[in-house]
Amino acid sequence: MDKVFFQKIYQNILEHKLRAGIIGLLIVASIYYTYTKFFIPQLPLRYSTATIKKSTIVSSIVGSGQVSTLNKLDIKPLASGIVTDIKVKSGDIVKAGQVLLIIDQRSVSASLIQAQASYNKIVNALTAADLNTYQGNIANAASDLGKSKVDTANTVATAQATVDTAYNNLKLAEGGESSQIMTQSYQNGVIFLQSTLAKLDSALTAADNILGTDNTLANDSFEQYLSMLDSNQINYSKFDYLLVKEARQKAGAAIALLSSHSPHSDVDAALDLTAGALESSIRLFADMATMLTATPPVGSLTQASLDTMKSSVASQRSAATTQYSSLISEQETLVNDKNSYISYQAAYQKALRDLDAAKATAINTVQTKEFALQQAKDALYTKQNPRKEDLDSAKAQLTSAIDNYNNTIVRAPFDGKVATLTAQKGVQVGGQVGDLTAAVTLITAQKIATISLNEVDVAKIKLGQKATLTFDALPDLTIAGQVTQIDNIGTVTQGVVNYNIQVSFLSDTDEVKSGMSARAAIILDTRPDVLVAPLVAVKTNSNQNYVEVLNLSDLIPVTNVNNQSTAKHSPQKVNVQIGLSDDTNVEIISGLKEGDLVVVQTTNPNIAKTTANTPAASGIRIPGLTGGGGGRQGG
Numbered sequence: 001m002d003k004v005f006f007q008k009i010y011q012n013i014l015e016h017k018l019r020a021g022i023i024g025l026l027i028v029a030s031i032y033y034t035y036t037k038f039f040i041p042q043l044p045l046r047y048s049t050a051t052i053k054k055s056t057i058v059s060s061i062v063g064s065g066q067v068s069t070l071n072k073l074d075i076k077p078l079a080s081g082i083v084t085d086i087k088v089k090s091g092d093i094v095k096a097g098q099v100l101l102i103i104d105q106r107s108v109s110a111s112l113i114q115a116q117a118s119y120n121k122i123v124n125a126l127t128a129a130d131l132n133t134y135q136g137n138i139a140n141a142a143s144d145l146g147k148s149k150v151d152t153a154n155t156v157a158t159a160q161a162t163v164d165t166a167y168n169n170l171k172l173a174e175g176g177e178s179s180q181i182m183t184q185s186y187q188n189g190v191i192f193l194q195s196t197l198a199k200l201d202s203a204l205t206a207a208d209n210i211l212g213t214d215n216t217l218a219n220d221s222f223e224q225y226l227s228m229l230d231s232n233q234i235n236y237s238k239f240d241y242l243l244v245k246e247a248r249q250k251a252g253a254a255i256a257l258l259s260s261h262s263p264h265s266d267v268d269a270a271l272d273l274t275a276g277a278l279e280s281s282i283r284l285f286a287d288m289a290t291m292l293t294a295t296p297p298v299g300s301l302t303q304a305s306l307d308t309m310k311s312s313v314a315s316q317r318s319a320a321t322t323q324y325s326s327l328i329s330e331q332e333t334l335v336n337d338k339n340s341y342i343s344y345q346a347a348y349q350k351a352l353r354d355l356d357a358a359k360a361t362a363i364n365t366v367q368t369k370e371f372a373l374q375q376a377k378d379a380l381y382t383k384q385n386p387r388k389e390d391l392d393s394a395k396a397q398l399t400s401a402i403d404n405y406n407n408t409i410v411r412a413p414f415d416g417k418v419a420t421l422t423a424q425k426g427v428q429v430g431g432q433v434g435d436l437t438a439a440v441t442l443i444t445a446q447k448i449a450t451i452s453l454n455e456v457d458v459a460k461i462k463l464g465q466k467a468t469l470t471f472d473a474l475p476d477l478t479i480a481g482q483v484t485q486i487d488n489i490g491t492v493t494q495g496v497v498n499y500n501i502q503v504s505f506l507s508d509t510d511e512v513k514s515g516m517s518a519r520a521a522i523i524l525d526t527r528p529d530v531l532v533a534p535l536v537a538v539k540t541n542s543n544q545n546y547v548e549v550l551n552l553s554d555l556i557p558v559t560n561v562n563n564q565s566t567a568k569h570s571p572q573k574v575n576v577q578i579g580l581s582d583d584t585n586v587e588i589i590s591g592l593k594e595g596d597l598v599v600v601q602t603t604n605p606n607i608a609k610t611t612a613n614t615p616a617a618s619g620i621r622i623p624g625l626t627g628g629g630g631g632r633q634g635g
Contacts, residue, residue: 048601065451074438079407080430115401152362230294240284247277285317416444
């Protein structure tokens with residue numbers, strides 16, 4: 001019992017020691033973190049940089065294989081067409097460069113002549129005819145520019161005049177009910193009411209001359225015949241006459257009190273009373289027309305007299321209707337004038353916008369014409385002083401045309417003997433892309449390198465492409481070569497399909513022995529004199545390539561560390577477009593200029609860890625070529 005008791009005590013002591021140890025380690029770690037975080041000074045980042053410069057980028061595909069001695073070589077034309085001439089026969093001994101056969105040259109000859117003419121046109125001096133044409137283009141562009149300046153100036157002037165008019169209208173409408181526009185409109189309304197009152201009086205007189213309500217003697221000669229066919233109609237007319245008379249008196253009383261300074265509400269009220277009187281007047285003459293229809297030409301009332309009365313009633317009804325419409329228009333004008341400030345304000349703002357648009361269009365139009373004029377001048381200058389890129393392009397086209405022409409002449413690549421002659425005069429050779437039928441077979445002791453390529457790379461290989469050969473056993477030796485054969489059938493090894501190609505040596509040396517390991521770099525494309533950057537300087541983010549750029553003036557060299565500097569400001573991210581690449585460099589199509597400094601490596605001295613930029617492309621260097629080696633094509 002006592003032994004168990006002491007064992008428990010011992011176990012508790014051990015557990016407490018373990019907890020204490022863990023707590024002690026945590027305290028030490030916290031103290032160390034706090035010290036390094038807040039008491040040890042942080043050093044700035046260090047950058048290794050490279051300068052953007054011009055060089056040559058070569059795109060190539062690299063493969064490995066072995067050297068062998070070729071006993072039989074199939075000669076396959078690089079051009080396709082009809083054989084027009086055969087210079088050898090089976091059994092002939094031929095020398096390297098000797099013509100074996102010729103393919104139809106008409107098309108390539110025409111292309112060569114055209115390319116030569118284009119090249120000569122750039123190189124040769126400007127002709128008198130060309131000078132007249134270019135000077136005519138400049139004169140036309142200058143004339144267009146002058147006309148555009150006049151037209152746009154007129155357009156802007158018109159827009160400015162519209163702004164001025166809109167501004168004047170806006171000023172007239174300021175003040176609401178007290179504005180000049182409202183004052184003038186109500187003064188016109190008073191004049192209109194006064195003239196309308198006179199027309200109402202004239203209408204009442206004309207009606208009374210027929211009805212005889214107030215002037216009882218006016219219709220004595222025919223009163224007894226009025227409305228004989230419908231006695232009610234004359235009663236309706238006389239009742240209407242009294243209503244018009246009453247309405248006229250009310251309107252007249254209101255109008256009599258008006259002046260050019262009367263309150264607008266008084267004018268509005270008089271307009272409403274006058275409108276009622278005119279409505280009653282229209283109804284009066286409508287009923288009188290019905291009354292006269294019910295009146296026959298009897299007794300002393302002749303048809304001519306009856307027609308005269310009908311004409312008078314119709315005329316008075318028409319006049320009353322016209323005057324009523326005018327009064328309604330007058331009221332609408334007053335309403336519109338009350339709202340005129342808002343409408344004129346909107347018109348003024350629109351006029352200002354139209355003026356700004358006219359000015360912007362004028363500037364854009366003139367600038368476009370100025371650009372066209374400058375283009376015409378530049379075209380003449382370029383013609384008189386060809387640009388290097390134009391000259392290089394024409395030269396490249398001429399070189400391509402020469403190559404196409406030379407490809408129609410099939411020559412022996414090496415010394416040898418004609419074993420078989422498959423080609424026949426007048427028969428097509430070359431054919432479609434991928435047709436590898438031999439035209440001539442030579443027996444030769446020429447060395448070749450059999451190179452294995454995967455199915456992706458072999459699809460880019462063509463007969464006649466140049467290559468460079470290097471050898472593991474002879475590291476200082478480089479030999480030029482040429483692709484002379486491509487296998488149509490591949491071999492599958494562990495699920496990977498490979499094809500063999502043959503690269504023939506264009507020069508020979510006894511140092512290279514049959515069976516030696518060889519590496520061939522088949523050249524796909526070459527870009528001379530282009531901007532290049534180190535591959536490690538180019539980064540990619542969301543399919544966008546970019547580099548980090550520093551200013552030389554911002555760099556502070558790090559003491560005792562080669563090619564490392566700190567910077568006063570952080571690097572600037574610059575998007576770039578890249579082209580071809582080799583194993584160390586990549587072509588910069590846009591985004592940078594010669595002399596820019598780009599970051600190739602970032603070092604954080606506080607954690608002793610270096611961050612090197614991830615290259616955007618990779619490749620293999622072609623030995624012996626200026627400006628770097630070969631590489632796969634960049635994106």
